[in-house]
Amino acid sequence: MIRPLLAGVACVALLAACTQEQSPEAVDKVQDAAAGPVGQTSAVTMGSNMVSAYIPNAAMGDMYEIQAADIALQRSQNAQLKELATMIKTDHTAASNAMKGMLPQAAPGTTAPTALDQRRQGLIDNLRSASAENFDRTWIDQQIAAHNEALTLHRGFADQDSPLAAHARSVVPKIEAHLRQAEAIKAAM
Known part of the structure; x- marks a missing residue:
């Protein structure tokens, strides 16, 4: 648990340094790198322990995955990446619908969020602004971090x-x- 927190602190410090000296795409890359440890820390500390934290994190994770998959399907030319994006969209849509269907009985009075939090919206924004030559790597790096976070949360x-x-x-x-x-x-990249 300490490692993700320290990595997050290091990434935030790096982000502060990069914002003054680097291109917007370099800043986006650092933001994406910082988002992974922050998400892992949140998943370990709150999301995996409290229903009130699990529901929004699981729901926003699914929303992020669906939106990121849509962007990959529009922007990528890599057939394997598009195949994965299609699978991700299908599976996370099903997971989202299943959880929402369980909420009335499992957590009465609780609703799933309908918008992304600032961290995940930043990831989506960075995907949208990634250059064509960097898009696939940006997307796949985000997917690896997001799926590690999701595994931590759900496990x-x-x-x-x-x-x-x-x-x-x-x-x-x-x-x-x-x-x-x-x-x-x-x-393979």
């Missing part, structure tokens, strides 16, 4: 005393498959 919550724990367990194999495929694509 951690899977043992909780909540009806949503079954949902957390059910999505882990698909997230693992997405991560393996993203890592294989990155290795």
Whole structure:
């Protein structure tokens, strides 16, 4: 838990230095790098321990994945990347719908968020502004970080005393498959 926090602090310090001296795309890259440890820390500390944190994190994770997949399907020319984006969109849409369907019984009075938080919106903005030559690498790096965060969140919550724990367990194999495929694509780049 300390490593992600320290990495996040280091990335934020790097971000501060880069914002004054680098191109906008370099700044975006540092922002993306900082988002991973911040998300991991959030998943470990709150999301995997409290229903009130699990629901918004799982919902926003799915929303981010769906939006990022849509952008990849529009911008990428890489067939493997587009195949992964299609799988991600399908699986995260199904996961989102399943969780929303469980909320009335599992967490009465709770609704899933309908918009991304600032961190995930920043990732989407960085995808949209990535140059054509850097898009695929930017997308795949974001996917690896996002799926590691999602695994931490869902694996951690899977043992909780909540009806949503079954949902957390059910999505882990698909997230693992997405991560393996993203890592294989990155290795081939």
